[in-house]
Amino acid sequence: MLETLSRSKQASVGAASGSAVSVTNLHIRFGANDSSFTALSDVSVEIPAGSLVTMLGPSGCGKSTLLRTVADLVHISDGSVSVHGQTPRKAREGRDFAFVFQEATLLPWRNVIDNVRLPLLVGKREAGATYADPEELIALVGLKGREKAMPHELSGGQRQRVAIARALVTRPRILLMDEPFGALDEITRDKLNEELLRLWQETGTTILFVTHSIPEAVFLGQHVLMLAAHPGRVKEFMTVDLPYPRSLAMRDTVEFIRVTAHLRTLLGEC
Amino acid sequence: MANVLPSQAEGRALVDGNRFKMLDAAAGAALRHLPATLAILGCILLWQLVVWGFSVPTFMAPGPLDVIKAFGENAGVLWANFWPTLMEAVLGFVFGNVVAVLLAVWFVHSPLAERAFYPIAVIIKSIPIIALAPILVLLVGNGIAPKIIIAGLICFFPTLVNMVQGLKSVSPAMLDLMRILSASNSEIFWKVRLPSSLPFLFAALKIAATSSVMGAIVAEWIGSSYGLGALIIEATYNFRSPLLYATVVIAASLAVVLFFAVSFAESKIVRWKPTTDH
Numbered sequence A: 001m002l003e004t005l006s007r008s009k010q011a012s013v014g015a016a017s018g019s020a021v022s023v024t025n026l027h028i029r030f031g032a033n034d035s036s037f038t039a040l041s042d043v044s045v046e047i048p049a050g051s052l053v054t055m056l057g058p059s060g061c062g063k064s065t066l067l068r069t070v071a072d073l074v075h076i077s078d079g080s081v082s083v084h085g086q087t088p089r090k091a092r093e094g095r096d097f098a099f100v101f102q103e104a105t106l107l108p109w110r111n112v113i114d115n116v117r118l119p120l121l122v123g124k125r126e127a128g129a130t131y132a133d134p135e136e137l138i139a140l141v142g143l144k145g146r147e148k149a150m151p152h153e154l155s156g157g158q159r160q161r162v163a164i165a166r167a168l169v170t171r172p173r174i175l176l177m178d179e180p181f182g183a184l185d186e187i188t189r190d191k192l193n194e195e196l197l198r199l200w201q202e203t204g205t206t207i208l209f210v211t212h213s214i215p216e217a218v219f220l221g222q223h224v225l226m227l228a229a230h231p232g233r234v235k236e237f238m239t240v241d242l243p244y245p246r247s248l249a250m251r252d253t254v255e256f257i258r259v260t261a262h263l264r265t266l267l268g269e270c
Numbered sequence B: 001m002a003n004v005l006p007s008q009a010e011g012r013a014l015v016d017g018n019r020f021k022m023l024d025a026a027a028g029a030a031l032r033h034l035p036a037t038l039a040i041l042g043c044i045l046l047w048q049l050v051v052w053g054f055s056v057p058t059f060m061a062p063g064p065l066d067v068i069k070a071f072g073e074n075a076g077v078l079w080a081n082f083w084p085t086l087m088e089a090v091l092g093f094v095f096g097n098v099v100a101v102l103l104a105v106w107f108v109h110s111p112l113a114e115r116a117f118y119p120i121a122v123i124i125k126s127i128p129i130i131a132l133a134p135i136l137v138l139l140v141g142n143g144i145a146p147k148i149i150i151a152g153l154i155c156f157f158p159t160l161v162n163m164v165q166g167l168k169s170v171s172p173a174m175l176d177l178m179r180i181l182s183a184s185n186s187e188i189f190w191k192v193r194l195p196s197s198l199p200f201l202f203a204a205l206k207i208a209a210t211s212s213v214m215g216a217i218v219a220e221w222i223g224s225s226y227g228l229g230a231l232i233i234e235a236t237y238n239f240r241s242p243l244l245y246a247t248v249v250i251a252a253s254l255a256v257v258l259f260f261a262v263s264f265a266e267s268k269i270v271r272w273k274p275t276t277d278h
């Protein structure tokens, strides 16, 4: 089943030492010059290829802005962002990354499989690029048998699974996720977190994951990137020393509690 | 071959099953609409009793029986005047809505066009239609044209407003997604904007279906010699009240039929429900 995603796997193995995203002295300002608002100020960070980096920070500190800048949705005011050595725009056109939003953003008139196929129907498709099989991806996210279901017949968690399958269909090397499970109940969220970890380990995709929840950030993250607000800047980039595969029980270990406590203190200072 | 086709008996069972299903559906519909049907019949009965009880003169208010008689006596006249009104209403409906939809598409793609022409659309909308009729008769003559234009104008505005809103109803996240997929403007239009505008469009079309009949009839009041509108005027001036009532019933039925035609089309085309993303 996972041969469908092998492109990302090979890529990550080949470039394991390099960085998937490198941000250098990035400044993002919104609005006209006289009334401009600085959302990000002098942000520099390296996201290693194949890593899972979670992003924390107080509301409004620019987490979404950073993610959207990588995804070529925000104009760079100053500094540079490189995605596998390319500009965000080139990376977008090359289908190097995919984005998962807080809302599933499914087209309500398309059934599950047609929603997953959407990326294959629009935009410039690379000549000779081979994409993942939508049916296998639907099975991968645990929705086998629901291919023909309409979005309104699914629960919030199931819709988010469809959104993840849709993001994976172009075999992106980077997955950008902005609070993807933020609107879900805790049990569903735990389950999806475990499945995301499994997916990451099996495919080797680089994942950049924004969340508001410290336990979620620590449970998932190989590294945690903490941003501070006013203006948005890097507070800390730390490595979480907990072995994979991780299970939910790990959240009761001393190390887990130590890391979350540390992050909570840091967040309080932001 | 034999194991592909259903046997004759199976086929008959299938047809019978369908017939039962249809009967079932009809019975269900009748039951569901029973209260409304009884209420309407009750009102008609009450009307007849009032007319009898107070000996209301027929020219002032004919009873239901007089109206039914008028249907029989004037079937030819009613029929002859029904067609022009139907034509005007339908053509006005088509033209008014097509222009409104095209304008809405233009507005959504060009904010400048929207800012320039939306106010003009509002001004046209605020002119009372009945005041516009004589002006149009002077402009384009007394044929079918002014009627179609008025029926179209009445449809135009609600559809324009709804369609613009519908085309803009796409969530910003959806547009971000399409941008990340490097989708072109026309792909965004056909794959996202147009389908999500359909519920808005049909809401407007249902209004337009009934108001186009009203527009055609109002237009026929101004110096027309045919159509249900002209018949209403003529029957009123000649104190042929039963005929007047019969004409009104026909006009109302026409509007109802058009409304249900649009509703039917909607149920066939918009088969999805919007998901409420929390």
Ligand SMILES: Nc1ncnc2c1ncn2[C@@H]1O[C@H](COP(=O)(O)OP(=O)(O)OP(=O)(O)O)[C@@H](O)[C@H]1O
Pocket (backbone or CB within 6 Å): A030, A031, A037, A039, A057, A058, A059, A060, A061, A062, A063, A064, A065, A066
């Ligand atoms: N398009 C925009 N125009 C103007 N200001 C913006 C825009 N996008 C974001 N901002 C501002 O930039 C700041 C950072 O916003 P951003 O959405 O990145 O925060 P966030 O860290 O994702 O917050 P949250 O945790 O609440 O999602 C906010 O103050 C916001 O008001």
Ligand SMILES: [Mg+2]
Pocket (backbone or CB within 6 Å): A063, A064, A065, A178
């Ligand atoms: Mg955000």
